[in-house]
Amino acid sequence: MTSQSIKRLILGRPLKSEEAEGEKMPMWKALPILSSDALSSVAYGTEMILLELATVGAFAFSFSIPIALAIILLIAILIVSYRQVIDAYPQGGGAYMVAKENLGMMWGRLAGVSLLIDYTLTVAVSISAGVMAITSAYHAAVPYVVPIALLFTWFMVWMNLRGTSESGNVFAFPTYLFIFCMLVLVGKGLFDWLTGTGHTTHSVSVPTGLPTGLTWFVLLKAFSSGCSAVTGVEAISNAVPHFRRPAEKNAKRTMLTLGILLAVIFGGVTILSQAYNIHPDPTGTKSVLSMVAEAAFGRGGFYYVIQLATTAILTLAANTSFNGFPILSSIMAQDKNMPRMFSNRGDRLAFNYGIITLGILASILLIVFRGKTDALIPLYAIGVFLSFTMAQVGLVLKWCRDKSEGWQRKAIINGVGAFVTLCVVIIFCITKFKEGAWIVIIITPLLVFLLTRISKHYDNVAKQLKVELSEPIPVVETVVIIPIAGIHKVVLSTIAYAKALSPNVVAFYVAFSPEEAKKMEERWEQWNPGVRLVVVVSRYRTLIKPLIEFIGRAERHYGKEKRITVLLPEFITHKFWHRLLHNQSAFRIRTLLLNRKDVVVSTVPFHLND
Structure with a gap:
């Protein structure tokens, strides 16, 4: 068997350039491919809030609902803002394109680097949380966390190297199964809470004052940890060209669908964690979502279906990054901000260099942090919120400069979004600095410097290679x-x-x-x-x-x-x-x-x- 035969067996037959349109996504396929990151965050978003509140005592858990409401409001602001990004920049690129065109190339590089870091961390966090869902149900798997995580990561690499269309077919069912399971869980839990049946043992209440022992710093740390539920919403705006026509309309509908599902499921799980009086597991082997599902359904068949669906969606959440990272790196490569090879498509019309690079970087993180989700979370979300902020500021400048119809309303929406996301960035940097956020704060400017050097190198090479068409060819x-x-x-x-x-x-x-x-x-x-x-x-x-x-x-x-x-x-x-x-x-x-x-x-x- 030749090497070409082996390659075709593993990756599939090569696709012609004309077949690129067939690789574009309808809405039903775009939702699982581009939204699995944001949807899956409900598996650990509530848990991250409770873990921070648990540092001062269980009495603080009642503040999880106000924090969740604040995060849902943030999600709504971002959904509205990024729908405007889709309208303004249907060619894709999201925050990178907005920042580059309205704030300048240096800010564009910063937005691009921030997103690339976030995509890498998304893979590591999602995969590690998915493995945690396995260890919650099967404790014997605890010693094998890192090997299982690496296996999942490279399965994702393989599927994405086979192309968007094929990976979408594989990933659609687990994503929709997870959505179904979560809606059933939220419905069952809310029914138990409202009727006083089942295992609901705790009344859900919204606190009216700040009790002794709980500080605003702890609340802000809980809020910043819970904001991990917001990451991933920008992936749709990055990938607008990959939607079927009409691309902008389908992308905006997918964005709205994601926002509604995210608000319902994340808010519902947070309410149920209080209704069932769930406390986070200090050993880190059982997730809050697993305990909520067990309280609602017992350790029966549907509980294991939920765990299986959670593992699948958390693993597939990495797929959002495996689409976003290669697309963004290809756009940046076309702008001479990354090595040119990242803009090349492989036999299956996938951006192979971006996919493999992401797999390698995520694997390094999983090995270094031993597959622990709580160790990776502090590094998470700074990059994406920084890019959120630059995208919103860039759009405000665009609306004020163009003065198109409704520009004042659009500028206000994006201005509010910019202010809120900037506040989140500041909160993250302060509250998570000692826990690992300093790594991202240091790496980000270093990568921006590296991309700047790459761009200058390409400019210098182009200047030296430029030929005047009227210049005769020398005979030597x-x-x-x-x-x-x-x-x-x-x-x-x-x-x-x-x-x-x-x-x-x-x-x-x-x-x-x-x-x-x-x-x-x-x-x-x-x-x-x-x-x-x-x-x-x-x-x-x-x-x-x-x-x-x-x-x-x-x-x-x-x-x-x-x-x-x-x-x-x-x-x-x-x-x-x-x-x-x-x-x-x-x-x-x-x-x-x-x-x-x-x-x-x-x-x-x-x-x-x-």
Whole structure:
């Protein structure tokens, strides 16, 4: 089986460029692909709030509902704001495009870096939370958290390398199963609470004052932790071009659907955690959602369906990043802010470099933080809220500059969004700084600096490569130097090729003794290939140094009148291990000469039979 056959078996048949339209998403497929991150956050959003409140005591749990309401209000603001982003920038790119065009390229890079960091952390957090759902139901899996997480991560890489359409078909069912399970759970729990049946043991109340022992700092920490439920909503605006036509309309409908589902499920789970008097597990092996499901349905069949659906959606939540990261990195690469290879599509029309890079970075995070969700959360969401803020500020400037119909209303909406998300960024940086947020705060400007250097490099290369169309092509003669190790068919083939290029051909041979040099000159004269031979005796038994010195003398002799070309005779073997036995000197010569400004280095291959 050939390598191409193996590749086709793993990734599927190559797709033509014209088939790109078939890879675009209808609404029913876009929801699971682009919204699974935000939807899945209900599996740990409430838990993060309770974990922070638990530091001062269970009496503070009643504040989880006001915090959840504040987060739902934030979700509503962002949904409205990003619907406006879709209208203004239907070409995709989201916060990066808005910041770049309205605030300048430097701010665009900052928005892009912030989102790329968030996408990477989304994969790590989602996968680790998904594994936690497994350990909640099956405690025997606890020692294998990291291997399971890595397995899930690279399954996602594989599915996305197969293309958007195929991954959407696979991921749609688990996402809709999770939505169904969560709506049933919220419905059952609210029925138990309102009727006083089931295991509801605690009255749900909204506090009216701040009790002793609970500070605003703790409340802000709980709010910032719960804001993990907001991440992912921007992915739809980043991927508008990947929607079926009418793309903007379908993207806005998907955004609205996501907002409604997120508010209902997240708010419902938070209310149920108080109604069922759920306390977060201090060992970190049982999730709050698992305990809510157990209180509502017991450890029966539907409980395990919920856990299975939760594991699936949390794993698939990473899929939002596997769509967002490659798309954003391709747009940034087209703007010369990332390596150009990130803009290339693979055989399946997927951005392979972005997908694989994301898989590697997420795997590193999972290994370093040992797959612990609570350790990764402090790093999470700063990037996405920073990009939220820049997108909103950029839109305010756009509306004020364009003054299109309804610009004042749009500017107010985005202005409110900018103020709220900036407050969230500040809260995150202060409350989560010591817990790991400092890592993101340091890495972000470093990455912006790196992207700036990449952009300057591309600009410099473009400036040096620019050609005036009226400029004539210079005619330059060449002197061909052929390093040889003896007289054989590879040398014969190389000389024949060299004589077709130029009449100025020189063969160069390094001997280790005068006797060897004389013998080589006699054989060359007897063979008489019509090419001058230069023999140098190397007293220190080195091949490379005499050749480099000879090339240097030739450069000084001919100056700019003639170009030096070095042709390396090289025979090609068909078995991979044979390659280790030959051509090592040619490899070293090529490596050294490629750094010389005015020397052309080329290989003349000679293929052996086996």
